[in-house]
Amino acid sequence: MSSSGFASQNGAGATYANGPSQNPVALYPTNQGYMAPPQPGYLNAMPTKEPTPPAPSCYNPSRQQPSPVTMYQQPLSLPASPNHRPALVPPAHTPPLANSFYQHPQQPPSWPPPAVNQASPAPSPAPPQPYNTGTSTPPVFQNTMQSPAPVPPYSSLNNAYMTAAPALNVVAPHTHQSFGPPQAALRGTLPPSGPPPPPLATRSDGPYSVQPGAMNRPMGTAYPSLQTAYQSVPAPQKPSPMQPAAQPYSTAAPQQYQQPSVSAAQLSPSLAALNLQSQMPEALRVVNLLQERNLLPPGAVTPPTPCLPQDLQRLNCSPEVFRCTLTSIPQTQSLLNKAKLPLGLLLHPFKDLSQLPVVTSSTIVRCRSCRTYINPFVSFLDQRRWKCNLCYRVNDVPEEFMYNPVSRSYGEPHKRPEVQNATIEFIAPSEYMLRPPQPAVYLFILDVSHNAVETGYLDVVCQSLLDNLNSLPGDTRTKIGFITFDSTIHFYNLQEGLSQPQMLIVSDIEDVFLPTPDSLLVNLNECKELVQDLLRSLPQMFSKTMETQSALGPALQGAFKLLSPTGGRVSVFQTQLPAVGTGSLKPREEPSQRAASKDVQHLSPATDFYKKLALDCSGHQIAVDLFLLSAQYCDLASLGCISRYSAGSVYYYPSYHSHHNPSQTERFQKDLKRYLTRKIGFEAVMRIRCTKGLSIHTFHGNFFVRSTDLLSLPNVNPDAGFAVQMSIEENLLDMQVVSFQAALLYTSSKGERRIRVHTLCLPVVSSLSDIFAGADVQAITALLASMAVDRSVSASLSDARDALTNAAIDSLTSYCTSVLTIQQPGLLAPACLRLFPLYILALLKHKAFCTGTSTRLDERVFAMCQLKYQPLAYLMLMVHPALYRMDNLTDEGALNINERTIPQPRVLQLSVEKLSRDGAFLMDHGIALYLWIGRNCNPSFLTQVLGVQSYVALPQNMKQLPELDTAESSRIRAFIDWLREQRPFYPILHIIRDESELKAEFMQNMIEDRTESALSYYEFLLHLQQQVSK
């Protein structure tokens, strides 16, 4: 008998046996939708009939197990060169392709695939080969960034593009006389405010002409054969009323009924919806970027809605969780090539959700062929058979699935929560685990060298841990341990029964051993007092230290040995370049090169030590999170590998000092609180599947690609984003829609094995105009940013910058030549891509890719890490901050949430033109908020909001708005609180005056203005126009 049930909580809720007391589906907003995590790899093909296949993880050492990779049937065969597009001859007037992202695949970094040890969870005595074992077919450990399919050597492809377009900053637009060349003699002067109005000469009488036909056709085409579960199934035969409720299935023979065919009447609402949308192609409205200056919407940029019938879209995944760069999928790769837009998915799979249906069932229904989880976009042929929407295999509906625990009725498989929710979580039955789910294990590694202690960080970490010790996710099995290090490694015996913690020093850093292996990692509940003792005494223990060296590498090796039997999370706090022992690094940054105008060296790691160790960790379910606090160069490009390949997180606090840099300290404290208390999943794997014909080929984020499409995530956290690139391997000619499914299998901190599944459905289109109409400019920008980071490392920064610029040029050229039929002057874009050039310029000016302005190497590398790791919503604020005027807030158009009135000021362009000295302006940069107060700021704002009588009375380094009992104060505080509530981390508010050091940071984000080394937005548009019209 099935024990079906639900919980309405986000992962941790109680499950209900045999039917919930409330209907979890009804708890959803009707337009709900979340993202889809990829699917775990080691689910057995036929859970109830076959022996459980081995996990890809290192479980169950004693049994001989076949490799999970060989057991697992890949849903899609990978083409020889997945991202090599067929030769597409550009139109004669298309500018020559310089660096395009769509041309050459990244070359996987050379990395000898290590052998795999499935069988030995015990720490291997020989660390260099921790995976070697005797399993039959060792899974190929792939390079994390690339699918294992052979790809053409990068160099040969790259050669074709060596004649790159001139670097952006040397192109002087000359069509507009009032602007000198970008690097003209403005050195040392303030950036001019925005450009003058564009020349009238570009005005055209017919800016809205679009290719005939493109606008008349329904954008998504019709769905004549699409049959969804919930709309086409006739009323199911009711179970016999005599049947005991507890045995609902025992007598049910397959209930034959006619396969419902979709009649025109049934489809008409969908078609009507399509027609309605096709009549308003706002996305395709032609915008002359040189003329329209106010391109930003008044509020946040919203993602496009896929052009699907309403009843499908109602069930679709939320764009906050799962987004595609193109919400209308091209029918063929050649059509995609023609659009010159990147195709890929952006995921935020473990996002904190307020409503998440959780299902407990002994049978998780999946496609027998491709292992897709049943989802809202499958079709039921009849009550007993469903057709997979990814591979089209027809599957049987298991007996248990006939019972709907929500309605507590029988014979309604199409009403099951799995078929009604695009995001759902399963509590996995035993065949999804090969060892008992691991406990929550936390190990903290703390730098206690003189340099570290001097920054004062140790007090902050210890105090934060003391404050949050009871909020660490876990249960009665939770374990904790500590390692400190300088030139030696210090372990701490915290065994129950000791009167105080014992420090055990290991000075042989060449061969780190565990002095008392059984008492270094202890049960948090049983040994809490000793742990608290240690945390209270640690800061003093090293206050007099004169040790200046850092043996980070050996400390990490010790951590690996300690955690490898269980897996868990390692949190490393490091304040300097590791200088002794294995993994030691040398300074590589040349400060004189920080403002280099072209290429930046040393973006790739100096040693493979950290990557190798990360792969060892990954193989033993250990993730390493790195907190780097330093004023000096630390070689984040090398150190960051320890987190990147073990699915950890990187935090960076340049110039950290508890006393000298209070704003960093505050951010560090807030970050730590979030870090220590946020949800965590252990021993996780994620798999992303897509409909046959599509192929996923490159992944972005922090993880390790274990097999073709299986991401190994020793830890998963709710603040991690991922991106994948896709290509179209087989034409999708007969398909109206395609689906993507991400499944994340993880162990919760309470020791439950869970699977979170997200499914996204998108229409397939056959015309270029439809592709453009569905373009998601933010998702495109985010994917291009990740691709450009890879390009910076594999080729060069200038190469990546050129490719970014060319992405805008190529897509606008394609739009102008293939979608628009009437040529007209100006720089034309469809409304949905009107922000594309602005975002590309913002990326070119972002710390990751900027040239010509002094940027520390570690800060640049960190910016690159963030571009690859941040979920889309936060990433976009980091790339293009939001600017608001604050001194004239009104309640007009305000939101009303929980009886709070939240003003909604208009988002302003990022230009000093928009600032005025008599105002106050707030910039939301994602991780920080800047409130700039003009020198002549309205006196009433100063008194009513800031509580000072005059501008000169405004204190430096003010960080908080006083809680004044005035309408102005309430409005601005309500607005800032509302901004903060929308993200899981806590952005610090900096109140800055004209003289503040932070003013430069504020002004740096004025993306639309010219700087010494970069074009203004208007100049950039002229450059694009020049290239597009070539």
Ligand SMILES: [Zn+2]
């Ligand atoms: Zn299938």
